[in-house]
Amino acid sequence: MSSASSVASVSSAASVSSASSASATSPVAPCASSASASSGDTRMAPGGPGYRRMSLALFLAGVATFALLYSTQALLPLVSGDFGATASTASWTVSAATGALALFVLPMSALSERFGRRTVMTASLAVAVTVGLLIPFAPNLSALVALRAVQGAALAGVPASATAYLAEEVRPRALITAIGLFVAGNSVGGMSGRVITGWVAQEWGWRVALGVLGVVAVGCAVAFRLLLPAPRHFTPGSLRPRVLAGTVRAHLANPLLRRLYAIGALFMTVFGGVYTVIGYRLSEAPFSLPQGIVGSIFLVYLVGTVSASAAGKLVGRLGRRGALYLAGGTTTSGLVLSLAGSLPLVLLGLVLITAGFFAGHAVASSAVSHTARHGRAQASALYQSAYYVGSSVGSTLGAVAFHSGGWSGTVSMGLLAVAGVVAITVAGSRAARVEARRGLVPVR
Template identity: 60%
Template structure:
């Protein structure tokens, strides 16, 4: 609340000065901030999914099942999901940049230790700690951009940060696959660790000092009140469920895909399997097109479109044809990113207060979906092959369609009452 003794003209001048001091496209400070967060986003997703493309090799070397090997991905995202809200809350007191720097450096250092894991237990523990460390980045990065970048440039700035995420997620699988083919999975993880540490150093050197951050005390009671308020909102809860269900399918498919393609009838080498993850780039295009799709079909129409694309892609992938599998993967990826973009965007639109916490809850559900989907999908594949994993994905999409249909009917009832 402004000081009542301060003249309105002075308050306006102060507000204008603050707005003018924010980062604008074209300035050196803006370029440094974007490059810093691009590097941090790349490092985050290089590490988060570093073992996903290596699961068949890990299974063979450590003599563990697909479900056991999948824990190296599932527990990382579970660690991130559990720690996301408490760790990102630390940035309210200690600052956005210090928390992000600590997160990316500690995660990269752990990444250098991961290749030396003597067994699956140590590997899973280190990967879980890596997920906890990475929890300091996603929500904190969004808050940093909202505070430091001019309002006109926030959308493009966030887009570039997300591009770093996509690049890291894709590069993690592609690089790891090619390196593992010639030098083994441990060397592949070491290479990703070194690359991530380089990104962490780039972030520290490039990130401009925050000029608009104001420290505030951490109030667990106030945080709990905000979170419970969001969880009492039926629409937000439905959006959280949709994020979880879409990510469960995506996590399941990408966790098990390597096992299927390295086995008969395909018998593809690890390097070629890694290159198939370039399909991930489809997500960038479908995310960008999601806004136009919502404008044309409405939010729920776009969700049905995403659900349908994923379901058709899963059915296509059942064929023992590499062309059909690739076409199915394109549809699954496009449908997932469409659903994720629509649901995550609707969270910010729906929450009238505590938007950061509302988004953090969505991300928590999203990463829990990845953990559950990856583990259940791998277990299903171990027991019944790719058709069983496909059933898991289709079940998740049926549930997503049910949630969306319930929302459609609830909206119609509210309109009729109004």
């Protein structure tokens, strides 16, 4: 397949599911490719001015976002012990943050359309890191949950604004790779936050661990603001509720976007559930690992860095739907392997779950950016909202399932969610073939 047709397949509705009539009749990709080829295109591209600074800045934003958002996840056994709470109750320190992010990501994206992507991301990180420095002093579990909710709401300005910034400032052929790097920053943040807090907590407790993580996040936020190039292709939009509501309705009327939102939510349900309770499983018999080792298990996130960064090549070889099938199959294999009583097999299972999740997330989120022809921040915000609803639901249901049925209960919940991903993709494949027979889109 040629480069041009690869770009076309990336943005066509047949990539994952059937295209909406709007997508089919006015494809984005050919125009985008032409723009990219144009000598007058001033958007960033690999090797060009500002691209490395932009990539590093958004990578660091991703690190800070995921490190803060899931900062308590590896510490849940210690939080439970300190406050005398069950796993399902302590899991609200995770669910409150992700749930608040899901709730506020759309309003924050509207602010991003009006005041600019860089401005909103900077303000969001500033508030989030400030709250992060206050969290270690929470006097009780209720206060901790409340602060985490505020932190999640603040962080809502980063994900949708980041993908919208990339869609506007990066040439289409480099977009999947650029978004993959941002997602890779998410994985590094999730990994480093858990590893740092795990080892620090083992020596000095969970409060000191969260304080150290807050300081690291401050450094990432400052570097982000210094490095990110000023936007050159941003056009301010309207803050009028009617305009915003119309944009949201248009996105939700697009069958392709609806499928992508559901896929992101289901993948994150698996991931949120598994990583919320894995610390409990590994700290209990038969493994009985110390907190530092449990935190180090999250080094597995490095696999996600690789799989997210490789998403563009994966789509180029397998097509969008083929990449999603592979991601779902990899996640399923990991869930089944994690049922073993052998620690090496459990770790291999986590590797596969992580690789499958980050690949699926990068594929789905980049498809959203390609599909939206207007209101990109809202399109990305709706994806992020669904994605973090999945995280919140997964964290809560995973903990409830673990409390009632052990690790096998959490795995069963995960397998149901992956089955949903496969079912949606299969339905999209069938619909895409119908569209292809009508001569609207190529089958990919």
